[in-house]
Amino acid sequence: MKKLVVLVVIVVGLIGYLGWTWDGTSPSITWKSSPVIGKKAKIDVDVTDTGRGLRSVQVSIRQGKDEKAVLTREYPKLSWPWQKGQGGDRFTIAAEDLLKTAALKQGDFEILVKAVDQANLLAFDNTTEAKTNLRYDSRPPQLAVLSQQHYIRQGGCEAILYRISPDAKASGVLVGQNSFVGYPVPGGPADSRICVFALSYDQSVDTPMFIWAEDQAGNRAQINFWKKVFPTAFRKRDMPITDTFMQAVVPEILAHTDEVTEKPTLIESYLEINRKLRKSNNDQISALGRASAPQRLWSKPFIQLTNSQVEAVFADRRTYFYNGKQVDQQTHLGFDLATSAQNPVESANDGTVVYADYLGIYGNCVIVDHGLGLQSLYGHLSSIEVDKGQKVTAGQTLGRTGQTGLAGGDHLHF
Ligand SMILES: [Zn+2]
Structure with a gap:
């Protein structure tokens, strides 16, 4: 009878202890990325586990039928129920790495993450799988100058007309460090832009000037244009x-x-x-x-x-x-x-x-x-x-x- 009481106490105690330390929650996965990524883009993946910690994380990408592994991370296996492992990790995946390791091509792709936490009783673990659709676009927008002659006086301004491709999100003229915004041409075609820009009184006549355009993925195009710059003798x-x-x-x-x-x-x-x-x-x-x-x-x-x-x-x-x-x-x-x-x-x-x-x-x-x-x-x-x-x-x-x-x-x- 005494032995039975002791056994019951041990069993109840063990169940209670396991219930208290049992990890029933799956890891969670969150992303930080622009929906369209360019060559310089980075994707941040945060993986966290509020229970006993992470056991492994796998990242892969799928483009068409091909699935390619990008990275695998293993964390030390825990032996005892009272031990706790790593609660979270961040992976920064650069588009440049995806080009090298997974032969990423222009177009849509899927990024998949599989996270597994530490097993309970060496067998019962929790797995989370997450995926998201992104697009890789490293081609800069197209630019073409429409106006022909641009005469710019030091300390004066000039206007330029140009055309952009529909993927351009912002454009304008860059004069040295000064950036000027281009606007849709009043009454003009949807792809035409006008930019009023200035050569500051304190910039030299050989200051570089370009038309620029940038798309959603951060790809940037820059082109030159015909210009004649006149110095000003300031008083x-x-x-x-x-x-x-x-x-x-x-x-x-x-x-x-x-x-x-x-x-x-x-x-x-x-x-x-x-x-x-x-x-x-x-x-x-x-x-x-x-x-x-x-x-x-x-x-x-x-x-x-x-x-x-x-x-x-x-x-x-x-x-x-x-x-x-x-x-x-x-x-x-x-x-x-x-x-x-x-x-x-x-x-x-x-x-x-x-x-x-x-x-x-x-x-x-x-x-x-x-x-x-x-x-x-x-x-x-x-x-x-x-x-x-x-x-x-x-x-x-x-x-x-x-x-x-x-x-x-x-x-x-x-
Ligand atoms: Zn004054």
């Missing part, structure tokens, strides 16, 4: 900075901005505005440009503010002097147009107002988006008479000229 201007001028502009700008804080002296605050705030404002303007409408919103030639005198031109190289000493150098990115004070400011063309607020060195500022990456900016305004989001037509009053921001007198910074 140099000396800008004396006086205490009277700084007293007029610095407190106003500081009151309107969080990016720069007041420094111990007026000249230090001024230099912080002229360097740091100028850079930050220009970055903000560039970001607005990248969000331009994908349609042409303008219909007529661009107009210069009526009866205005050009006082400063685009990319004037300005050297700043304080008490006879050189303190800074900056480039003036616009035209200064002088009229009578508080003159109405006209929109240079049709478009949508994308900015109507104070903008650092530009003071009260309006930016009009004309679509296809083209925008116009109106700075130093004494008043703004339009709202963000409002549609405007060429010649429509946006506000009045003034001297808000970094301005020594009433003028329009265009």
Whole structure:
């Protein structure tokens, strides 16, 4: 009787222990991959097992009738029920490896993963099999130039027309490090694109320029186009900075901005505005440009503010002097147009107002988006008479000229 009780206790204890350590869950498999992969693509496969851990993982691909092994991983076999193995693993499969080990060809293929966990009582294991359909495409999109002659001035812009194959997801023009987006040609065939691009004032005339196109798999095509580039002799201007001028502009700008804080002296605050705030404002303007409408919103030639005198031109190289000493150098990115004070400011063309607020060195500022990456900016305004989001037509009053921001007198910074 005593022996039977002991045996029952042992059996119950063993069953209880096995139930407690028993791994009844199958491994789980997850993927991270683009549905179409190119030559440089990588597929991430995550295999996890919440029970006793992984015993083996096998990856293979099937294309047509052929199934080829890609990798096999074995984990040390566990001997005792209280032991725990590896709970998870990640496999990064490069398309380049699939080309070598499994002779991957262009087109659809299936990737299969089989994961087995550690066996209970050396016999009872759990298996998970998963598969997914992917496509291999390493061919870059097709590109062809449609427009013939492209004349580009340093610090100026040009437009180009080209054609792309339907697989291209994005395209444009690359000028050195600067990438410009191409948009569908208004009223043109579905495969035609227009790109307005610029050679920056600070890029050399021999900066490489290409049309580019990229597909879903990340395959990229790049072609050259006929162009003639002209250097520009940018003007140099000396800008004396006086205490009277700084007293007029610095407190106003500081009151309107969080990016720069007041420094111990007026000249230090001024230099912080002229360097740091100028850079930050220009970055903000560039970001607005990248969000331009994908349609042409303008219909007529661009107009210069009526009866205005050009006082400063685009990319004037300005050297700043304080008490006879050189303190800074900056480039003036616009035209200064002088009229009578508080003159109405006209929109240079049709478009949508994308900015109507104070903008650092530009003071009260309006930016009009004309679509296809083209925008116009109106700075130093004494008043703004339009709202963000409002549609405007060429010649429509946006506000009045003034001297808000970094301005020594009433003028329009265009
Ligand atoms: Zn200006």
